[in-house]
Amino acid sequence: MFVGGTPAYAHSALKTATPAPGAKVAPGVDVVSLTFGRLKSRTTPKISLTGPDGTAVPVGRPVVADDSVVCAAVAPMRAGVSTLSYTVTSADGDTQRSAFQFEVSDGAEAVTTPSACQGLSLPEPDTGESTSESDTVLGVSHTTALSAAAAIAVVIAGGSFLLLRTRRAVRASGAGRSASERRPTM
Structure with missing residues (x-):
């Protein structure tokens, strides 16, 4: 005890x-x-x-x-x-x-x-520096490359939209004229 x-x-x-x-x-x-x-x-x-x-x-x-x-x-x-x-x-x-x-x-x-x-297989510490070539695209970080690609895609899509709209407007204005209006007069 x-x-x-x-x-x-x-x-x-x-x-x-x-x-x-x-x-x-x-x-x-x-x-x-x-x-x-x-x-x-x-x-x-x-x-x-x-x-x-x-x-x-x-x-x-x-x-x-x-x-x-x-x-x-x-x-x-x-x-x-x-x-x-x-x-x-x-x-x-x-x-x-x-x-x-x-x-x-x-x-x-x-x-x-x-x-x-x-x-x-110990995960490497994140030092904030890119040590691998696979972390870059043409020498630019993935984030910058993706942002640039998105901006280019927006410009191309916007330009294509405006080009199509302009062509349709030209066709619409040309289709409404009569045959005599489209021929040059002498």
Whole structure:
């Protein structure tokens, strides 16, 4: 009766991370990973990174590996202290939010991509820059190309409509005259 029990933890606390909380890492980190206890299936964790100057560092959509490891591709980070924030849903359905900091520093030890994240097809972070030739049409962004094509189509359709209307008006005015009016007089 006097033996105390140990508390039961239903939540999946952060077990490990790459980069780890408080770590000093070399530039070139392109994947972050967070390892928890079992996570709820069919949920997408959220990860965000804030660089040393307070601006957001682009992060790709996170992918869960082995029901407990969250992996995400990240854009290159500048030297200084960065803050990684995350939101995950544990297997029991409770949402957990937290954050930690690590430092990107020249001369620090390079970080390798964790084995659970290797071989995964991680969505690239949206840096706002087009890196693929398939994102352009004749060197112009898809949006600009579509807008130009729509404008050209409107001009062609409008011009065709006016041309047909003018021809019909000319035919109608010519058809109403009598044969003597259409022949030149001498």
